[in-house]
Structure formats: structure tokens, C-alpha cells
Amino acid sequence: MARLALPSDAEMTQAQREACGEAISGLRGRVPAPMIAWIRNPELARRAQRLGELLRYQTTLEPRLSELAILVCARHWTSHYEWTAHKREGLKAGMDPNVVAAIAARRPPALRDAREQAVYDVAGTLLATGRVPEALHRRGTEALGERGMVELVGLLGYYSLVALTLNAFEIGLPEAAAPELADPDLA
Known part of the structure; x- marks a missing residue:
């Protein structure tokens, strides 16, 4: 069983909601699983998921x-x-x-x-x-x-x-x- 869960919308800070919203509106269309942990530091969550989006979908590697x-x-x-x-x-x-x-x-x-x-x-x-x-x-x-x-x-x-x-x-x-x-x- 997971040691952490994604906080509910009501439990999230504004920065956490914004980071999740960025992920959902991005190429993935959802909050990626590791953001469940990273969201404890919204800036880490934001930067890490954007790096992942770049590396997964926007490289010269097919x-x-x-x-x-x-x-x-x-x-x-x-x-x-x-x-x-x-x-x-x-x-x-x-x-x-x-x-x-x-x-x-x-x-x-x-x-x-x-x-x-x-x-x-x-x-x-x-x-x-x-x-x-x-x-x-x-x-x-x-x-x-x-x-x-x-x-x-x-x-x-x-x-x-x-x-x-x-x-x-x-x-x-x-x-x-x-x-x-x-x-x-x-x-």
C-alpha cells in the first residue's frame, strides 16, 4: 500500500493545486504517479513533471x-x-x-x-x-x-x-x- 496519497483538492495549497493543474493541462493530461510524493514541494512537482513531459514526448528519440x-x-x-x-x-x-x-x-x-x-x-x-x-x-x-x-x-x-x-x-x-x-x- 502506498505510503503517501495525493491530497484532496480541499487539503491542497494553492501552489499544489496549480502544479497539479499544470500537469493535467499538459501533454499527459493527468497527474503522473510520482507527483503524489513530489507535490509535498509544489515547485519540485512542477519542475519534475515538466522535465518528464519534455523527455518523454519532445526528444529526437522515437x-x-x-x-x-x-x-x-x-x-x-x-x-x-x-x-x-x-x-x-x-x-x-x-x-x-x-x-x-x-x-x-x-x-x-x-x-x-x-x-x-x-x-x-x-x-x-x-x-x-x-x-x-x-x-x-x-x-x-x-x-x-x-x-x-x-x-x-x-x-x-x-x-x-x-x-x-x-x-x-x-x-x-x-x-x-x-x-x-x-x-x-x-x-
């Missing part, structure tokens, strides 16, 4: 690539809610269900092109080590361009913030618990 990166991030952090939401979005964006299953099982997936491979390799390496070796950086830049690489790193940073927020406050659990992400160390 949706299947963004969703691939988000799923690698969700798997890295074993973020059930993030996984559940973005598995659905990834499949809608054209991701191969076998790729999604391989990521869930922590197996290298069979990817369709150099752009997907670059996203997967950069995301996995950066999340695991905090670095991108020179050869991988070159390959990623060749496949995605400099702007695409910067956007990918931003996307991973943002969705790490999302995953950690969702995990820390158990937002979306148990209803969004993804059995394919079972973590025996946490059982």
Missing part, C-alpha cells in the same frame, strides 16, 4: 526508443509501477514483446537495429556503472547523434528519479506489482 530506455531503467531499479506503465506504452509504441520479456528476465534482448542496440547498451552500462566507455559513447553518438545521446542520459536520470520515488513511497503497490520483476532478495 517512442519505442524512449520506452526501451525507460524499461531498462525500471528493470534496473525493479520499479514495479514504472515497469507496468511503460511495458504497456512500449508495446503500444511497437516494441517486440520478446524484447520486453528479455529485459524483465535480465537477459540481453534481440534488438532490431543499431539505434535500439545503442539505447539498450548505453542505458544498461550507464545505470550499472555510472559511466559510458569511449567506444560505447562513439557508437551511441553514431546511432543517436549528440542530441540523442544527451536526451537518452536525461531520460535515464529522470526515470531513475521516478523509479526511486515510486519505490521509496511504494506508490502503485500492490496493484501494479509486476510478477515478471520478482526480486527474490526482497521477498
Whole structure:
């Protein structure tokens, strides 16, 4: 059960209502799940959700690539809610269900092109080590361009913030618990 709930409209401050209103009137059309926690600091909520909107919908990375990166991030952090939401979005964006299953099982997936491979390799390496070796950086830049690489790193940073927020406050659990992400160390 979630450790925090979105305050009711009557319980919110004017700044909190404005931040939620901004999210609802934006590209998502709703208050994103991590805002349930972030709203305790309305300016954090406002800025974080706007950054997420930019990184999710307004980059040079096509949706299947963004969703691939988000799923690698969700798997890295074993973020059930993030996984559940973005598995659905990834499949809608054209991701191969076998790729999604391989990521869930922590197996290298069979990817369709150099752009997907670059996203997967950069995301996995950066999340695991905090670095991108020179050869991988070159390959990623060749496949995605400099702007695409910067956007990918931003996307991973943002969705790490999302995953950690969702995990820390158990937002979306148990209803969004993804059995394919079972973590025996946490059982």
C-alpha cells in the first residue's frame, strides 16, 4: 500500500493545486504517479513533471526508443509501477514483446537495429556503472547523434528519479506489482 496519497483538492495549497493543474493541462493530461510524493514541494512537482513531459514526448528519440530506455531503467531499479506503465506504452509504441520479456528476465534482448542496440547498451552500462566507455559513447553518438545521446542520459536520470520515488513511497503497490520483476532478495 502506498505510503503517501495525493491530497484532496480541499487539503491542497494553492501552489499544489496549480502544479497539479499544470500537469493535467499538459501533454499527459493527468497527474503522473510520482507527483503524489513530489507535490509535498509544489515547485519540485512542477519542475519534475515538466522535465518528464519534455523527455518523454519532445526528444529526437522515437517512442519505442524512449520506452526501451525507460524499461531498462525500471528493470534496473525493479520499479514495479514504472515497469507496468511503460511495458504497456512500449508495446503500444511497437516494441517486440520478446524484447520486453528479455529485459524483465535480465537477459540481453534481440534488438532490431543499431539505434535500439545503442539505447539498450548505453542505458544498461550507464545505470550499472555510472559511466559510458569511449567506444560505447562513439557508437551511441553514431546511432543517436549528440542530441540523442544527451536526451537518452536525461531520460535515464529522470526515470531513475521516478523509479526511486515510486519505490521509496511504494506508490502503485500492490496493484501494479509486476510478477515478471520478482526480486527474490526482497521477498
